[in-house]
Amino acid sequence: MKEKKRKLTTTSGKPYVEHENTMTVGPRGPVLLQDYIYHEKMAHFNRERIPERVVHAKGTGAYGIFTVTHDITQYTRAKLFSKIDNSCRVFIRFSTVGGEKGSADSERDPRGFAVKFYTEEGNWDLVGNNTPVFFIKDPKKFDDFIHTQKRDPRTNLKSPTMMWDYWSLNPESLHQVMILMSDRGTPFSYRNMNGYGSHTFSMINKKNVRVWVKFHFKTLQGIKNFTGSEAEAMRGKDPDQAQRDLVEAIDKKEFPKWALKIQLMTDERAKNFQWNPFDLTKVWPHKDFPLIDVGVMELNEIPKNYFADVEQSAFAPAHIIDGISWSPDKMLQGRLLSYPDAHRYRLGANYEQIPVNKCPFAVNNYQRDGLMRVDGNGGSDPNYYPNSFDDIYQDESYKEPPMVLDSNTADWYDRNAPGDDDHYTQPGWLFDKVMTDHEKKNTINNIVTSMSGVTGPKREEIINRQLCHFFRANVNLGIAVAEGLGVKVDSSMLQSS
Ligand code: NDP
Numbered sequence: 001m002k003e004k005k006r007k008l009t010t011t012s013g014k015p016y017v018e019h020e021n022t023m024t025v026g027p028r029g030p031v032l033l034q035d036y037i038y039h040e041k042m043a044h045f046n047r048e049r050i051p052e053r054v055v056h057a058k059g060t061g062a063y064g065i066f067t068v069t070h071d072i073t074q075y076t077r078a079k080l081f082s083k084i085d086n087s088c089r090v091f092i093r094f095s096t097v098g099g100e101k102g103s104a105d106s107e108r109d110p111r112g113f114a115v116k117f118y119t120e121e122g123n124w125d126l127v128g129n130n131t132p133v134f135f136i137k138d139p140k141k142f143d144d145f146i147h148t149q150k151r152d153p154r155t156n157l158k159s160p161t162m163m164w165d166y167w168s169l170n171p172e173s174l175h176q177v178m179i180l181m182s183d184r185g186t187p188f189s190y191r192n193m194n195g196y197g198s199h200t201f202s203m204i205n206k207k208n209v210r211v212w213v214k215f216h217f218k219t220l221q222g223i224k225n226f227t228g229s230e231a232e233a234m235r236g237k238d239p240d241q242a243q244r245d246l247v248e249a250i251d252k253k254e255f256p257k258w259a260l261k262i263q264l265m266t267d268e269r270a271k272n273f274q275w276n277p278f279d280l281t282k283v284w285p286h287k288d289f290p291l292i293d294v295g296v297m298e299l300n301e302i303p304k305n306y307f308a309d310v311e312q313s314a315f316a317p318a319h320i321i322d323g324i325s326w327s328p329d330k331m332l333q334g335r336l337l338s339y340p341d342a343h344r345y346r347l348g349a350n351y352e353q354i355p356v357n358k359c360p361f362a363v364n365n366y367q368r369d370g371l372m373r374v375d376g377n378g379g380s381d382p383n384y385y386p387n388s389f390d391d392i393y394q395d396e397s398y399k400e401p402p403m404v405l406d407s408n409t410a411d412w413y414d415r416n417a418p419g420d421d422d423h424y425t426q427p428g429w430l431f432d433k434v435m436t437d438h439e440k441k442n443t444i445n446n447i448v449t450s451m452s453g454v455t456g457p458k459r460e461e462i463i464n465r466q467l468c469h470f471f472r473a474n475v476n477l478g479i480a481v482a483e484g485l486g487v488k489v490d491s492s493m494l495q496s497s
Helices: 036-046 139-149 160-169 171-181 228-237 241-251 267-272 306-311 330-347 425-434 437-451 459-473 475-485 491-495
Strands: 059-068 087-096 111-119 122-129 201-204 210-219 257-265 292-301
Touching: 059 111, 059 241, 059 306, 087 292, 122 210, 139 160, 139 330, 160 171, 160 437, 160 459, 171 425, 171 437, 171 459, 210 267, 228 437, 241 292, 257 267, 425 459, 437 459, 437 475, 459 475, 459 491
Parallel strands: none
Antiparallel strands: 059 087, 059 292, 087 111, 111 122, 201 210, 210 257, 257 292
8 A cells, every 4th residue: 555655756756754844944944945855846836827817818618529510521521521430539628708717607708609529630629608799899999998898997897888888989889799798698697508610611512512611609508698687696695606517517427419510602602692791790590591400419518626627727719620721711820820829828838739629630840949849849850841751741632722702802891881880780680580579588687787886977878878879779779778777769769679
């Protein structure tokens, strides 16, 4: 029994005998500088935190398996989808967006839904949310938008004034605001919500033909949400409730599952689509672009160490595989830069060597050195290309078809110019034809509660401007919110509808 025990050592491996008492001159001190072990312990402790993510700081992760259930080979040549029953390991990280690492899970917020598929042809990251749309459609606006979801620079408090000021000045936010203010803004658990790739991506088949695609993960546990007051109560009762729910379910072997589905749009249909098919504030209606079954994802393993796998996990829409690619979606294009950039800042240039991020299959290139290079750094192999010594080559059979674009003129185009300025039809549909009466009532209550927090000299201006957006989406919605806020509806608001 004794032989099986492991000796206590310094991090350099020296066995040592005293873990709890510092070396002192006499029993009452002072402490000797030569008690190096004390320095080592404290110095490491002082460095335990890495920068928390600026967005999506509070998260929960799990491993699982994705299995192909339907044949989509006519649309994509991705090896993962080449046969029914093909499967691969996945890692998922769920998160809230605006709160800090210690914030409550049941805040009203979109939820991150980031999946890493470890495929034979590379890691594919589908870095989505629990909503099919987003607040903005141009990535240049992201930092401003996120500032409004964080803390007021003076009070250090969350500020409904900043939020509604921003949303009211950016009408393209309305669709996502409506979803956020519905009970889907406070999901009961990560298991009970859908995930959406949200962006328009593309698929490329064996004939090198590209088709536009959107990805949907539909929960097989059923949608379940908190009402506004239930979510508020849960924030006090158990701020880590969604983390606990996932760990406990998987520990009990109640493995949550999602069905992966896609919507497809040919380039020809894209040209005639009522909206810009690459606009992240719009969905593609199901009746025109029906969901096509693809596969099932099951989560079945909580990582053994939270920091190692969840905190250090790094997803990037830049990580695609052959047969799946990007689109002109401006927000997607922006994220191709910003995600890997954020990981290089948080984790270093070699973040893809960390086990949770590492591709378990072949990786060959000429990148060398950098902080925390721990994979042998290419040994004595050549570190330049082309060279006369190794056998690494670029395989042109993976080439994608060229992406044909609509224009050859560079400019700062107005994102909301005529033709791109319908911010109201889809949120109107959501309210009018999708929500039940009960959901409508809760959505209105949630909006009124949130907008009641708008304060200061611009209160009236902000509220009136936002009311006009609600009126334009749906008159009954506008009237109900105005009534809830005690605002007298004047004809200018109704005329804007
Ligand atoms: P459908 O009537 O065919 O389906 C409605 C969709 O809305 C379903 O996917 C449903 O998800 C989802 N949904 C229900 N309640 C909410 C909510 N409070 N917040 C967000 N999504 C919700 O829809 P259409 O395709 O004709 O589009 C109508 C509206 O539905 C859109 O304007 C959009 O707001 C919303 N929607 C559309 C999606 C799409 O990809 N077309 C995706 C999600 C929402 P579920 O089936 O899982 O319950």
